[in-house]
Amino acid sequence: MPQVYATKEFTRDARRQGIGDDMLCKAADRAERGLIDADYRAGLVKQRVGRRGAFRVLAAFRAGHRCVFLYSFSKSERENIDDDELAHWRKNCRRLFANATREAPGADRGWRTTRGDVR
Secondary structure (H helix, E strand, O other): OOOOEOOOOOEEEHHHHHHOOOHHHHHHHHOOOOOOOEEEEOOOOEEOOOHHHOOOEEEEEEOEEEEEEEEEEEEOOOOOOOOOHHHHHHHHHHHHHOOOOOOOOHHHHHHHEEOOOOO
């Protein structure tokens, strides 16, 4: 399973929406097994989380390496992200993975390590 992180902004929004670490770790595990809901390229993926997939999360994902949750939204509030947002998140993913090393900790970037157990 990849290292699983969440940005500060994502953590704040996820807490408000009731998205727990266990849900995030399960989403990362599904992505690791190739079960990705939407692959936007450049390492950006969208996964469904929550009860009956009520929420969508965007994550910077690289198999066997790292999964950083970046953004969440409720399916009932909006259908999808627009093209400008997609370009923004792709750019962030490219930047994350361009400078990343396998040992780079997330704490120095303001990331929080998730605590869930998917096994």
